Amino acid sequence: MENLADSLLVDKSKTIEGWGVDADPSNNPTYPMKHYTGADHQRLAYERSKQQMPREEVLHSNERPGITRVFGTSSPPSGLSGQLRRYAFRFSEGSSAHWLTLLAADRVNVVEGIFDDLRRGHIPNIFKERGWNAEWRYNRKGVIQKAAVGAVLATAAVTFLILRNRRKKSV
Amino acid sequence: MLAMNYRGPFRVRADRNKPDPEILHPRDAVVRVTRSCICGSDLHLYHGLVPDTRVGMTFGHEFTGVVVELGSEITNLKVGDHVLVPFNIACGSCPFCQQELYGNCHESNPEATAVGGIFGYSHTAGGYDGGQAEYVRVPYADIGPTVIPSGMDLDDAALLTDVVPTGYQAAEMGGIQKGDTVVVFGAGPIGLMAARCSWLFGAGRVIIIDHLDYRLEFAKQYAQCEAYNFMKDMDDPVVFIKKTTDYFGADVCIDAVGCEAAGSSLQTITGRKLMLQAGSATALQWAINSVKKGGIVSIVGVYGPTWNLVPIGNVVNKGITIRANQASVKRLLPRLIEHVMAGRLNPKGLITHRVPLEEISDAYHIFSAKRDNCIKPMLIPDSASVAA
Numbered sequence: 001m002e003n004l005a006d007s008l009l010v011d012k013s014k015t016i017e018g019w020g021v022d023a024d025p026s027n028n029p030t031y032p033m034k035h036y037t038g039a040d041h042q043r044l045a046y047e048r049s050k051q052q053m054p055r056e057e058v059l060h061s062n063e064r065p066g067i068t069r070v071f072g073t074s075s076p077p078s079g080l081s082g083q084l085r086r087y088a089f090r091f092s093e094g095s096s097a098h099w100l101t102l103l104a105a106d107r108v109n110v111v112e113g114i115f116d117d118l119r120r121g122h123i124p125n126i127f128k129e130r131g132w133n134a135e136w137r138y139n140r141k142g143v144i145q146k147a148a149v150g151a152v153l154a155t156a157a158v159t160f161l162i163l164r165n166r167r168k169k170s171v
Numbered sequence: 172m173l174a175m176n177y178r179g180p181f182r183v184r185a186d187r188n189k190p191d192p193e194i195l196h197p198r199d200a201v202v203r204v205t206r207s208c209i210c211g212s213d214l215h216l217y218h219g220l221v222p223d224t225r226v227g228m229t230f231g232h233e234f235t236g237v238v239v240e241l242g243s244e245i246t247n248l249k250v251g252d253h254v255l256v257p258f259n260i261a262c263g264s265c266p267f268c269q270q271e272l273y274g275n276c277h278e279s280n281p282e283a284t285a286v287g288g289i290f291g292y293s294h295t296a297g298g299y300d301g302g303q304a305e306y307v308r309v310p311y312a313d314i315g316p317t318v319i320p321s322g323m324d325l326d327d328a329a330l331l332t333d334v335v336p337t338g339y340q341a342a343e344m345g346g347i348q349k350g351d352t353v354v355v356f357g358a359g360p361i362g363l364m365a366a367r368c369s370w371l372f373g374a375g376r377v378i379i380i381d382h383l384d385y386r387l388e389f390a391k392q393y394a395q396c397e398a399y400n401f402m403k404d405m406d407d408p409v410v411f412i413k414k415t416t417d418y419f420g421a422d423v424c425i426d427a428v429g430c431e432a433a434g435s436s437l438q439t440i441t442g443r444k445l446m447l448q449a450g451s452a453t454a455l456q457w458a459i460n461s462v463k464k465g466g467i468v469s470i471v472g473v474y475g476p477t478w479n480l481v482p483i484g485n486v487v488n489k490g491i492t493i494r495a496n497q498a499s500v501k502r503l504l505p506r507l508i509e510h511v512m513a514g515r516l517n518p519k520g521l522i523t524h525r526v527p528l529e530e531i532s533d534a535y536h537i538f539s540a541k542r543d544n545c546i547k548p549m550l551i552p553d554s555a556s557v558a559a
Contacts, residue, residue, distance in 0.1 A: 009350055009375060016370045016395055018515030020349060022506075023373035028346035030467075032496045035270045043266040049278065049311075050244075052196040059294075060281035067281040069262065070196050070310040072288070072298030075225035085223065093283055099477045102222035102295075103446070110179035113226035117178075129182040131536020138542040 057082075059089045081109035173552060174229045174304035175531050180219030181539070185531045189229065192300065192308035197244035200312035202236035202256065205555040206329040207302045207528070209548045211359045212473045214539050215430060216293055220443075220450055220475060223282065223294040231550075232258035232290040233333045234302030235325060238316070245313050254316035255328040256309055257336075257500030260288030260297060263314035274497030279310065285476060286497065295476065303531060305554040317504055320512065326549065327511050330518035334547070335507050337471050337498040338364025338427075342372050344469040344494035345423035349373035354412055354421040354461055356454040358386035358398065360521050360547045361471060362427035366394035367516065369423075378415070380408055380457075382433055385544040393520060401434055408434070412461040420463030428454035429472025430479075438480065449475030459485050470495035524548040 013019040037043055049069040056076040060067045077085045084105035091098035117124045127133075136143055174189035192201050213230050215221050238252045248254065260280075261273040267287075268276050279288030280297035288310070291301015300307065309316060319328045338361050347353060353369040355362045358381035369377045377396035381387055387398035405411035412421055430450020431443060434457070442451035458468045459482050468491055486493065510516040523546040526534040534548045 009373070012370070012375070018510065018513070019370045020373035021515065022343075022371040023347075023349050025348065027343065027372070028348070028467075029492065030344050030346040030494060031340065032272055032344075032494070032499070033270075037266055037269050046266060046269070047264050049262055049264070050197055052310075058281055058298075061284050063284045064281070068288075068297075069278045070198070070260070070288070071279075071281045072294070072300065073195065074229065074294070074298045074300045075227045081225075088223075089282075093285055093476060096477060099222045099475070106219065106222065106224055109226045110182075113178050116226075124178065124182075125184075126182060129178055129184045129532050131181075131532045131534075131539075134533035134536045134542060135540065137533075138537065139540070 081105040172305040177228045197242040199242040200309045201240040204236040206235045207550045208233035221293045229300040230291040231301030231303030257315045258333045271502040273499045273501045326519035336500045336503045339368040340498040341365035341471040342368040347372035350375035351422035352376040353423045355379045355425045357428035358390045366396045409460045424458035424462040426454045426458045426470045426472045430474045449477040452479035464489045467492045521547040528552040
């Protein structure tokens with residue numbers, strides 16, 4: 001006699017398209033598996049592709065001897081952020097100095113990006129870049145609330161500064 | 172060409188002055204993009220959480236396109252082929268690719284050894300410009316790109332580059348056996364796909380946990396699973412899962428959230444606000460504590476490369492197996508194409524927003540801020556309208 005658990009599973013196959021089609025009792029332990037592909041001397045002798053020629057500086061992890069056969073060319077290191085990135089790559093991927101320096105470089109790079117825009121005659125529209133058009137379309141009430149809170153805080157700050165200056169002058 | 176341009180955390184724009192990509196290696200191709208998506212993991216870049224994300228970069232690792240130029244060594248594709256491009260950049264011959272670990276290629280990412288190259292995913296993943304553009308350079312084009320089968324919907328094809336394989340592999344890594352209870356943390360596109368795919372492996376129960384009601388409602392329909400809000404339906408997700416599994420725990424827990432999880436003040440403050448750890452590991456913490464002794468935790472959520480606060484002592488004491496990896500898209504594609512063509516998976520059902528590439532700032536904001544019940548935004552470049 002079919003037990004309750006089995007009958008529930010049969011029901012699943014009736015109501016859920018494809019239920020159990022990939023069920024495989026041998027799928028444990030599962031992917032990713034380490035498949036034996038020979039001893040080290042055999043594995044390391046794999047056929048390597050031709051080397052992509054670097055046109056600009058490419059940083060590489062110090063956990064490998066050099067660059068990979070292909071690499072991205074999106075944004076080569078430059079400026080102060082580039083100096084920070086070069087410094088970061090002196091440390092291994094296991095080091096906090098590596099990653100935290102890269103995060104610091106990213107923040108410096110944002111400021112560099114604004115100057116770069118201005119240098120090219122482009123004034124960045126930060127409201128548009130932050131998607132505030134969409135925010136206005138889908139969360140108008142929230143935008144108005146935020147603007148109102150901002151206005152109140154700004155008014156309070158200005159009032160505080162004016163009053164403090166007056167007090168200083170009167171003293 | 173028109174391309175997405177990262178300017179800093181929460182700031183992106185579409186620029187028309189990005190130079191067209193060119194062939195830089197004999198195994199390169201250049202592809203004219205026809206569909207491109209914003210992935211939940213792109214939001215980690217957008218929020219400034221991934222180290223070595225440089226200003227000026229173009230994101231995008233989920234795209235389809237038409238081959239417009241080929242390197243001299245590419246013989247399996249021809250100009251005009253309409254291809255889907257896996258997000259992994261893989262050489263096909265290194266020891267890891269030989270083991271079908273295409274997400275771990277040793278010859279595509281000079282900047283980090285822990286991960287292979289990924290399109291448009293910071294210099295930590297190789298520094299490649301991505302597919303949120305009109306054109307993109309595709310290295311090792313003889314390995315990754317797959318000609319879209321005749322009759323396949325283009326939107327389905329675009330989601331076969333990441334969402335479907337990642338969700339499927341999340342379930343596969345769980346080693347699900349018939350009748351197992353599977354808990355998926357996160358009802359984003361990957362979590363939804365993982366829940367849907369868990370049924371293919373014969374799960375007896377699939378439970379999805381999130382805090383956004385609209386996503387949970389979507390999950391009930393799309394993945395035919397139980398869906399619960401951890402902020403409304405329970406005090407403690409771990410206790411809730413224990414209770415609903417006769418106090419044993421789930422057979423398999425899947426972390427489909429990654430480093431931007433909500434639900435724990437300690438994790439949120441130290442991970443997302445102060446960045447003292449590589450994001451908030453709340454979902455992983457819950458997964459480890461909710462799985463039964465000897466169970467499997469499958470991780471596909473993206474975390475940063477530094478460190479996270481997780482209860483590793485419980486992993487030892489409960490004898491848990493943790494399986495994790497970037498999806499090996501090329502390995503999975505043949506089976507997943509079968510599932511899509513047979514109607515067992517409906518990837519395009521996830522797409523809620525179709526946005527012109529020019530409006531990419533709005534698309535990122537809508538997805539990031541969860542506006543307009545957004546599940547999955549797709550970008551349509553002008554170049555898509557050119558006849559394939």
